[in-house]
Amino acid sequence: MISKFIDAHAHLNTTSIEKMELAVKRNAAFLSINTNIPFFESIEDQEKVILELQEKYPGRIQYITSFNFENWGKDNFAQDAITQIKKGLSNGAVGVKIWKDVGFELHDEEGNFVMIDNPVFDPIFQFLVDNDILLIGHQGEPRNCWLPLEEMTVDSDRNYFLEHPEYHMFLQKEYPTYEQQMQARDHMLEKFPTLRYVGLHLFSMEYSIEEVAKRLERYPNTLTDLAERVVHLQLQAKNNREAVREFCIKYQDKIIYGTDVIDDGSLSGIEVADRFEHLWDFHYAFFSTGQKMKAPEFEGEFFGLDLPDEVIEKIFYYNAKKTYNFSI
Numbered sequence: 001m002i003s004k005f006i007d008a009h010a011h012l013n014t015t016s017i018e019k020m021e022l023a024v025k026r027n028a029a030f031l032s033i034n035t036n037i038p039f040f041e042s043i044e045d046q047e048k049v050i051l052e053l054q055e056k057y058p059g060r061i062q063y064i065t066s067f068n069f070e071n072w073g074k075d076n077f078a079q080d081a082i083t084q085i086k087k088g089l090s091n092g093a094v095g096v097k098i099w100k101d102v103g104f105e106l107h108d109e110e111g112n113f114v115m116i117d118n119p120v121f122d123p124i125f126q127f128l129v130d131n132d133i134l135l136i137g138h139q140g141e142p143r144n145c146w147l148p149l150e151e152m153t154v155d156s157d158r159n160y161f162l163e164h165p166e167y168h169m170f171l172q173k174e175y176p177t178y179e180q181q182m183q184a185r186d187h188m189l190e191k192f193p194t195l196r197y198v199g200l201h202l203f204s205m206e207y208s209i210e211e212v213a214k215r216l217e218r219y220p221n222t223l224t225d226l227a228e229r230v231v232h233l234q235l236q237a238k239n240n241r242e243a244v245r246e247f248c249i250k251y252q253d254k255i256i257y258g259t260d261v262i263d264d265g266s267l268s269g270i271e272v273a274d275r276f277e278h279l280w281d282f283h284y285a286f287f288s289t290g291q292k293m294k295a296p297e298f299e300g301e302f303f304g305l306d307l308p309d310e311v312i313e314k315i316f317y318y319n320a321k322k323t324y325n326f327s328i
Contacts, residue, residue: 007257034064095135
């Protein structure tokens with residue numbers, strides 16, 4: 001691993017110290033992303049955890065704030081969201097996240113699904129533009145979510161949706177399609193062309209580096225991250241390693257490394273630290289060496305990308321440092 005690096009997509013929702021001691025040992029830092037997820041603690045409680053960890057481990061954590069939908073459907077919804085955002089920023093947050101509950105859970109008065117390009121969100125996004133505040137977004141799901149089980153490309157998706165058919169959009173025909181989710185996200189970026197935006201999870205277009213590249217070209221103020229999607233690059237490298245390698249080199253200034261590890265108390269502190277360390281080493285080997293590798297999510301072998309050192313440093317460190325204002 002390089003001398004210092006940043007895991008720029010994690011959810012550090014407990015004050016366990018093992019992950020932090022690992023970060024000190026490995027000269028690493030975290031971006032913890034507060035998210036309006038039903039099974040997470042409240043955004044305020046997530047923030048309290050981060051502020052405590054920041055005090056104990058200065059320089060090792062930056063965080064992203066968010067907003068909830070308690071006033072959804074009321075005239076003051078947008079202003080309330082902006083107030084929540086301002087509070088998070090005043091406590092040190094370096095950006096704002098909008099999650100996939102927009103597009104999956106919210107409905108308008110007529111019962112229609114509300115997408116991210118709905119005008120109700122325009123005042124929020126305009127506030128971010130006017131104040132040069134970063135937005136990061138997770139819209140939609142992996143495209144596998146809309147495919148039958150036998151057509152899914154990686155076992156991690158296949159096993160998850162087999163166990164949770166209620167989230168398998170192939171079976172839930174009343175929900176917006178994958179294409180509608182992506183079109184709404186793209187339309188939002190077209191409405192706010194100067195908005196600084198990170199399209200998380202390879203822009204939710206993990207199945208195709210060509211589609212990700214189109215967005216990075218079309219929307220010049222955007223970046224993307226690799227959180228929980230490195231396996232999809234590995235799968236594409238199995239059949240066309242050079243294309244994946246050239247993608248990483250061409251967009252070396254726009255790709256940010258992250259794992260999406262969730263530290264929510266379901267694992268012990270040691271187990272969480274072990275999970276981080278395993279992923280860091282496995283992923284780094286893929287990007288930095290040309291060795292033959294296997295991934296547990298699909299059959300077959302692939303070769304690492306053996307990227308130039310300067311590209312590795314940008315993906316694993318510099319892009320996150322610049323985007324999220326790290327001091328490490």
